[in-house]
Amino acid sequence: MFNSYLSNTLEYYPELCINCGMCSTVCPHGVFGPDGKVAQLVNPKACMECGACQLNCPTKAIKVESGVGCASAMMLAAVKGQKEVTCGCDGSCS
């Protein structure tokens, strides 16, 4: 109850993984762990959909719909009928 963050758009295809370790390096929330023959999805719920792992995975073993998790930007985009959401977080997120 009251948890909107239990699932997200992160998808991982371990059969494509060549265990380069990039995903566990770039992820700021420890979603992937480097221990094992392939990368391990250790904490998928913590994913904030930043897209760093997808961008840096050499074999496209990771898919995620990345974007800015920013309510005001989304509400504004919804009102303006924009598809793309850009965050106005000039220096407000560090």
Add this chain to the structure above:
Amino acid sequence: MARLGVKRERHLIEPGLYTMGKPTKESPVFVSANYTLSFDALRSALHGNDCYILVLDTKGINVWCAAGKKTFGTNELVYRIEVVGLNDVVNHRTLIVPQLGATGVDAREVRARSGFKVEFGPVRAADLPEYLKTHQATREMRRVRFTLSDRIVLIPVEMKNFLIPVLIASVILALVGNYTAAAAAMAAAFTGLVLFPIFLQWIPTTDFSIKGFLIGGVTAIPFAQNAFYGMTNETMWVRYGWALAYMLVIPSISAFLALNFTGSSTFTSVTGVKREIFLYMPKIAWMFGIGIILIIVLIAMKLLEGI
């Protein structure tokens, strides 16, 4: 001041290559954004080192936000390497890029296009001295945090956006002679903008809106109690009305402000925030709308009585 966005143009660093100490052709190269706070954090962390800092043009925005917009990104990095002629400045072919830049920087593509290998350093510049000993980041160094102090520095930024509407609402309420309601408007804003960020991690539940409702409810209780027990010379209905209005309006304002805070948090996903908007925005709007109509009716009744 930089955080408040006042005179932003003064907080831009000219993009390009900077030196620290007396770097040689073998000295490391660090990549940064042309946002003063990012650049300064890097410079103070590297104090005493001989090295280069390659500043990208991120339009004065910090590394993480800029990486999300891809201004701190592969293209700009490759372009900047060429513009400053980095090939001739150093003999090695390694760049140390802050980890949070990885959302915009594709390390393989940078290597293919520029010949430089990207090494993702720690999230926080302050961890660089430790990192440089081994070039291995610990798990801790790879994690983004959202500590109390991280949240406190965001309070003025959030306040700036809502200060004027809150002041207008309070002034109107004070002008029609209802000082308690004016105080309630201030209290609601204070709860959403100051108390919520501070207590974020200790309020139960994970959804920001629910947390906002809860903490707003706590703020509303004394106002409702005061209306109920304090307005003794009013009829029962008026007292009920005010108590209900406070319980509706204050939590809806703080829930809205809390939901808005997801933009500054470092862990909310788009999917989750969308779900929150979809679930709670209609409820917030209804509560607020009904509460405000109730207040208008109550104030109008009072004013008409006086005539």
